[in-house]
Each structure stands twice: as structure tokens, then as C-alpha cells.
Amino acid sequence: MAAEMALLKPISKFANTPRLTNPRAPSRPRFTTIRMSATAQPTAPKKPTEKAKKQAIKETLLAPRFYTTDFDEMEQLFNTEINKNLNQAEFEALLQEFKTDYNQTHFVRNKEFKEAADKIQGPLRQIFVEFLERSCTAEFSGFLLYKELGRRLKKTNPVVAEIFSLMSRDEARHAGFLNKGLSDFNLALDLGFLTKARKYTFFKPKFIFYATYLSEKIGYWRYITIYRHLKENPEYRLYPIFKYFENWCQDENRHGDFFSALMKAQPQFLNDWKAKLWSRFFCLSVYVTMYLNDCQRTAFYEGIGLNTKEFDMHVIIETNRTTARIFPAVLDVENPEFKRKLDRMVVINEKLIAVGETEDIPLVKNLKRIPLIAALASELLAAYLMPPIESGSVDFAEFEPQLVY
Numbered sequence: 001m002a003a004e005m006a007l008l009k010p011i012s013k014f015a016n017t018p019r020l021t022n023p024r025a026p027s028r029p030r031f032t033t034i035r036m037s038a039t040a041q042p043t044a045p046k047k048p049t050e051k052a053k054k055q056a057i058k059e060t061l062l063a064p065r066f067y068t069t070d071f072d073e074m075e076q077l078f079n080t081e082i083n084k085n086l087n088q089a090e091f092e093a094l095l096q097e098f099k100t101d102y103n104q105t106h107f108v109r110n111k112e113f114k115e116a117a118d119k120i121q122g123p124l125r126q127i128f129v130e131f132l133e134r135s136c137t138a139e140f141s142g143f144l145l146y147k148e149l150g151r152r153l154k155k156t157n158p159v160v161a162e163i164f165s166l167m168s169r170d171e172a173r174h175a176g177f178l179n180k181g182l183s184d185f186n187l188a189l190d191l192g193f194l195t196k197a198r199k200y201t202f203f204k205p206k207f208i209f210y211a212t213y214l215s216e217k218i219g220y221w222r223y224i225t226i227y228r229h230l231k232e233n234p235e236y237r238l239y240p241i242f243k244y245f246e247n248w249c250q251d252e253n254r255h256g257d258f259f260s261a262l263m264k265a266q267p268q269f270l271n272d273w274k275a276k277l278w279s280r281f282f283c284l285s286v287y288v289t290m291y292l293n294d295c296q297r298t299a300f301y302e303g304i305g306l307n308t309k310e311f312d313m314h315v316i317i318e319t320n321r322t323t324a325r326i327f328p329a330v331l332d333v334e335n336p337e338f339k340r341k342l343d344r345m346v347v348i349n350e351k352l353i354a355v356g357e358t359e360d361i362p363l364v365k366n367l368k369r370i371p372l373i374a375a376l377a378s379e380l381l382a383a384y385l386m387p388p389i390e391s392g393s394v395d396f397a398e399f400e401p402q403l404v405y
């Protein structure tokens, strides 16, 4: 899972952020926190006498988020007694695939990791750390959600529940691998603290399906695009983790396919005008979040030899094409006007960031933000209202009795 949908939640201003610890400095006070964002770096151990504290840090609009849902409704949706659309044979087949565990022995590290990390210095080191942190948080977010779904659905639908548990296994592996990567930079994300301290965003099951499906598929396209690019241009492979992306992204692809099967089993989430509006809304949120996030971190993408905007547009277009197979409507992202709108949002977002960095008092900052937020909202609305592409899979029709006869 690569949670790229932070725009779906209004800014939650001063939430606790995950704690980064320095595993090489055991004498550090246990509760000292380090900001999770780009500034994280191997800092000098603080004085042992320093008062232990949890630092409240401003969580940005675009930070990766954790999700929770209505588990009772989920239980109902996957109850085979209630929902006759559930194609248990398809889920059984998917379960066998997850049990095969193609990547069981894939995530094995070697000494190249540490050596490569030591060579990454200067501003790129910080941006690399941030990439690992954000990716780890996003993967871990998937782990928590899937683990809970696996637990809660055990009674009503053991097959679906087991798939969720096996997906949480995959995400734990991904998060763990990224966290080990942080140890190469003498850091570690405290995942236990993250679980407790992070704010959870609530989504109804229907929205979890849209958002998670998109998250998995966009994750797949991001990983595979980076992998292919670095295979062609190995001189930019600054850190060995990218070599693992090819098999890794197949996990994300399978996760996305599972959500596709789940949505097919809930045709009411795909076949009416509301579903079309929500589908477009989620596509827009996910694409814009990624674009704005990545444009704030061009140093990372340029550092591995990518053009950030070209990379993002490729990922958006491919994700949109994949999504069009299941969502009843998607955005016309291949219309050049869509990219122009994204680029204007980037400019507005940069101005918003600049306002935040001034020395002004909060009131003045907020006043300065108003026209910018209005401009951003108007661009978002205009992008949302662009003529969409009618899409969707016809194969879920086979679950609808009226079409079978």
C-alpha cells in the first residue's frame, strides 16, 4: 500500500508524528522524538538529562495517513448469507495465490545497503531518509488496516479474512524492509509509537475500497516505473532497495486485484451515478496528493535521474488506465488541460508553503492563506468537473442475476 490520498482529509493541525529513534544511541532518552519530515537525520544524542518529551509537530496536509473503517458494516458486506454476489470461488483462487507467497524469500538484505547509504551525503541524504520514512509509514498503514480486517472478518467470511491477513503479512514485510533501510542511515521508525500516536482517518467501507484500490495500484505503478527506469540507468541506482521493487510491486498489484474482486462483489458501489462521482473524486484526490507531494521533493526524483513531473504523469496515466477497468468513471488525465491544472496547483501549493515559512503571526498567515486555499479549491473543482471518461468492467455483470437470464 502506498497511501496517496491525504487530501481526502482536512488538515489535522497538530497531531503527534511518528518518532524516529537512533538505534546506535541507546543512551538517548526513550521518549525523545524527532520530526518525521525531511529534517530527520542522524542527530547527535541528546543529553540524558533532557526531560523526556513527546514533541507535537504540525502534520502536513499531504502526510501519509492511517485509516480505519466501520468494521460492523464490513462484516455485513462479506456475509455470504446476506450478500449473494460474493463469488467465493474467485476468493478461494485469490487465497491460494496469496498462500503461495511468491516473495517469501525476496526481502533479504546484504552489505551493499549500508555501504550505499554511507555514500549518500548532503541534502540528498535527508531526502532519501524522508522517502524511506514516508514509504514505511504508508506500508505500515496498510498493515494495520488489513490486519484488523483479517481479525474482524474471521467469523463472517474466513476466506476473505485470511486474504486480508496475508496482505497484512506482505505490508509488514514491506514496512520492515524500509525500516531496516532507515537503519542504514542510523535511524529507525518507532512503529509501536506510530500505531498509538497517529491519528486515524475514518472511511466508510465503500470509500475504503475506492481509496485502497487506488493506493495499491498507484503504488504498483510507482514502484515498477522506478524499477524499470533504474534498470535502464543503473548509474542512478544510489541505494539497493530499488532492485527489490520489481517483485515487491507484484505484491501491490495482487492487493489491488483483490480489492477489485471485492468491489465486483459489491456492485452497488460501482453501478450508479453516485459511484461515478465518488470514483472521480477519489481519483482526483489520489493523483493530486501524489503530484503535490512529489513536486515538493523533486530533489529525490532528480537524484535518481527522473523528471518528477514526467514520472508522476506516467504513473497517473497508467494508474488511471488500470482503474478504468473497474471504476465506473475516471478522470480524463490524458487531456493536456488536466496536467496544466495540476501544475497550477503546484504553484499555489508552493505559495502556501512559503506563507507557512514566514515570520508572520498566525492570524496574518491565515489571512494570507485564504485566497490561496480558494484558488486551490477552485482548481480542484475545475479538474473534478472536467468531462470524465465513462469506464468500468463488464465482467462484474455476471454477478447480476438480471443480466444472466
Ligand SMILES: [Fe+2]
Residues within 6 Å of the ligand: 001, 002, 139, 142, 170, 171, 174, 251, 252
Ligand atoms: Fe506494500
Ligand SMILES: [Fe+2]
Residues within 6 Å of the ligand: 001, 002, 142, 171, 216, 219, 251, 252, 255
Ligand atoms: Fe499493498
